[in-house]
Structure formats: C-alpha cells, structure tokens
Amino acid sequence: MKKDDIFYNAMLARDPRFDGKFFIGVKTTGIYCRPICPAKPKRENVEFFSNHLAAEKAGYRPCLRCRPESAPQSPAWIGKSALVRRAIKMIDKIETLEFNEDQFAELFGVSARHLRRLFIEEVGKTPKQLSFENRLNLSRQLISETALPITEVAFAAGFNSIRRFNDAFKERFKKSPSEIRRKPVKNESTLSIRLAYRPPFDFNGLLHFYRSHAVGQLEWFEGGVMHRIVEVNGKVGQITLSDLPDESCVKLEIDFPDTTALHTIISRVRSLLDLDSDPVIIANVLETDKDMKALLKKHPGIRLPSSWDPFEVVVAAILGQVVSVERGRALVNDLIELAGSDSGLLRDGKSVRLFPTPAQVIKTDLKSLKTTTRRKETLVALSRALINGELSLEPTQDVDSFVEKILSIPGIGPWTASYMALKALRHTDAFPATDLIIARAIAEHPKTKFESFSPWRGYVAALLWREYSHVLKKTRRKK
C-alpha cells in the first residue's frame, strides 16, 4: 500500500488518532481539511500534507466545517532547520498581541531579514503573517463555539479596529465573521471552547497527578473536573477543565475579565494537559519493551503532567526536596499565604492568594516558612536568577544549558534539575532516575533498558509515576 493510500483510508475512517498528523487538500475546491472532516472527496481529487502550513503554502485555505486550525498541533513538526522549528513553537506560545519582527528575531540571535527569508523558504510565510493567522484562527474558534460578541472576538485576536478585523477575516476564510456565527450573541461571563487531542488520552492520570500536587487554594477538583484560578497580565479569572472522550476534546470553560488574554490561556492549557502529544509515536517506542507495553496497556495515552506556570513547578520542586508530596504541598501553600497577593476571589468565604512572583519571593521575609535555611536560600537565589535574566523557564530553550545553569544554584542537585527540565521545560527526554518512586520502579523492571526510550523517557517517567506512586504510599503506611 502506498503512503497516500494509508492517508486516504485514515481519512475515510475519520480516525481521530491521525488528527493533526496530516491534512487533506481538495483540489476541486481549494480547501484543506482534517482527517476527521465529514466531507469525503474522491481519491483523485485530493493530495496530502504533513502539516497545515504546507497545505497553506500550496495555496489551500482552511475548511469551514472541520476547521483545521483547531486540530491538535504537531509535536514533532519537522521544519528543515531547528531555528524555524523553535521559532514556530515560540509564535504559538507568544503572549503579547503586538508582534515585532526585530525583537522576535533577536530572541534567536539572527536578523529579522534572515529569519524572514528562512520562513518564506520553509513555510511560505513570514513570522509576522504566521502570528497574524494564529490570531485569526483563534477568532474563528471563538466565533463558531462561543457567544462572545464579535467586537470582543476582535480584541481577543489582537485587533483594535473592527473593520480591519472583518476585512482580514474575510480575506482568510472567504466569509465574514457574522456569516460564521451560529450561536446568538450573549454576554455570558463564562466562555466554553473545545480543544482537540489525539486519543488515547489519559485524562484521569493527569487529574490524579494535579490533584495530589494541587497548588495552594488555586486548584481544586470535583469528580472528573479540574478548576484553577489563573492570573494573566495582572488580571485574575478562573478556568474549568473536563474531558469529552466521545469527541476527543477537552472542554475548557474560561471566566476571565479580559478577552485579550484568551490566546495565552488556551496555549497554557494545551501544555498543561499535553494536548499536542502524539500517543502513537510514543507507544511505538515504549512498546518495544514487554514490561512497558504492559504498563502502557493499563494507562493508554499517558501524558506529561506539568503545571499552569513553570515557576510554580520549580518552587514546588525545591520545597519538595526530601519531604513527602503532602508535606511539600503544605509548604507551597504556606509560601503562597506568606508571599502571594490577594486574587480578589473567594473560596468557602476565604480570600484566595495567588502564587507569588519571583520578585515577591525575594521581598518576603521567609523566616516563618517551616523549611531549612538552605532551601530558603535556594528559593531566593533561583528567584533572583530569574529576575536578572540569568535563568529562564522558557520551554523553547536548550535543555542542556538550562540544566547546567540551574545546577550552579546552590541547593539544586541532579534530581531537582532533571525534575525541573521535565516538568517546567516539558523536555520529553528528561528522566529523574534518582527520584524515590522512579528508582523503586526501575528496580521492579530489571530487564528494561530505560535509555532505549530516548527521546521519550519523560513519558516513561510519567508512566512509572502513574503506576507506582500509590503503590509506594501503601507499602510505606504498612511500616
């Protein structure tokens, strides 16, 4: 069977596991679709693209039914150069709405002109156009899934002028915003949108992890639902996450006072739940080992838990050194009460405090925090390095140099560094082998060659934690 036939069969089956892994260009209409699109074009009229950018480069525009821009993004999208790959990731994550090409290029140590040239060559678009399109894509999702007024949608997409927004929208989608609107406009406080993932998806595993590491009063859980109080650009709101397995989507409810933060919130949720992960690629590697295959069968679709904000993870990692998960959580809670600012929201009648910023941590007298002086000093040194810009928690940076830098902070050893690389930078190959639970799990599988799972050893760690964290707890209690 030819590769294109596999694509065509996957398309006919509307198999969500392939969602976002390839796109179908329909020559007769000039439109490109996701594999799950209900439209079924003839074999001779289609061509296939490995990513949406290639389809657009070939002159196709996105389908109005399946909305290719809402497909899970490709985790292993292979641009020709690492630079373009990193830059594209960065564009997807960028938090401000203004896009300055010179500043952007500076992040990668190249000139804007050079970066533009590379982009045109590989993607067919400039970084600025790409960032612009991402925002238009977001606006279309908001128009078709929510009741947010179109003016607000335009703000959320970074437009200041409705007319410019309407023109740009029509240019890209060939229809005006109001033609796409399905729901009557209501000024509801909560927006609900769907974020697609590739099944299988171990939502319960993620929930289990986040529940046992719940951050202060900022996160809480009811049944299969996760709530989180979030702060973006000085404003505070709340998100709610639940799984819709029948639709291969996560339902994200956002209650936030400023729509311009929606883009940031969505991209943070995508990484919080590791939605762009490709379970098939990971399973292919992990299943080469009998033991891991059995574990993966128990927990299909394992994802990398991380956190809402990388600073929260690194702080929790330091305060969690040598103590139990519960004790670590209590210390994080104490730090929040001590150094965090008031969120303006209540839970059970009590004011909830936000996670402190690095600046707040160094300004606070940590005397009453019940941990060692050494750990407090580490906390302050780390916060200071982040403020000075000596250290960054940006996920697109080079992991080895991050580990090297963070190890130079007194009180941070290999376990903490590797844990931070995994949880804060979401480095898929980090493997904290000296972790209490992981070390024990490794002993349970003497035949398994853990180094063979590269570059997915982070997922192996997630799998081992998922399987063994409660086992270890139980045996501890017996003693």
Place this chain on the structure above:
Amino acid sequence: MNQLQWKMNSPLGDLYLVASEKGLQSLYWKKTAGIPLASSLTGKDGAIKILKQTETELAEYFKGQRQDFDVPLDVTGTDFQESVWKQLKKIPYGKTVSYTDIARRIKKEKAVRAVGTANGKNPICIIVPCHRVIAASGSLGGYSGGLERKEALLRLESTYF
C-alpha cells in the same frame, strides 16, 4: 445541587450573591470562584428566583426602605457558628451591640474571641447583620469587606456618626 452567583452593583461596590434553589447561601463583597455567574435574572430556576428576591430586598435596604429581610437562607456552619449567627439576626436595625453582648446572649461569656471569629465567618453580610457588632470600647472592630463599608452600613442605618 444547582448553585448560581449574581453580581449586584450596590452603592458600596459590587456585591456577590450565591444561591441554591433552597435559599441564599452567601453574600460577599468578593466573587466566589467555582460558582457560575448568572447572565440575567430571568427564568424559572429556583436559584434565580432567590437571587432576584435578594437583589430587590437589598436595593430597598440601600434606599433606606427596608429594615428586615424575608429571603430564605441556606447556610450551614458548626453548632457554635449557627448559634452566633442566630443572635446576629436578632440585633435590630439601627442598633449596635458588642462582641461581649453576643457571647453573653449565647451564655458563653468567655467565648468573646470565638464569637468574633464566628462573626467573621458569617457568609451572608448585611442580611445577617454582622456589621452591627462593634468592639466593647466603641471602636468599629473588624470587617471582612473593609472598615469603610462597615462604617457606611452603620451610617446608612444612622447609628454611627
């Protein structure tokens, strides 16, 4: 249980009302996370009716046209807290009492501080008038919504100048 929240603009700032179909559950000067905010007060939902009644009664109160509230309450606390809140309800409009008075009324003279804490945990401000409790010395004491609001409420009831 179906809970709903409603933001009311009062002369003293935004008030957040939370109700179930059984009654009003809380009334705070801050929003409670995790409870959906109603987009309007139309419809036959039980909680909506409670919210609507509360808003109407509060509006009358702020205009000085109402002294007692009729809206049903749906609150639970410890036995001690509930006994304190019951005493709060008995403080008449325009009067103030001290924390010591409340302690005496529930026959626990020494529990003055506990009374203060239970008072502070009152989930329904204004309607359960915790603002009418002041320190024995005559100073205002504390208030979860800020002392300015406590003062403004007492001034509205014209007992504090």
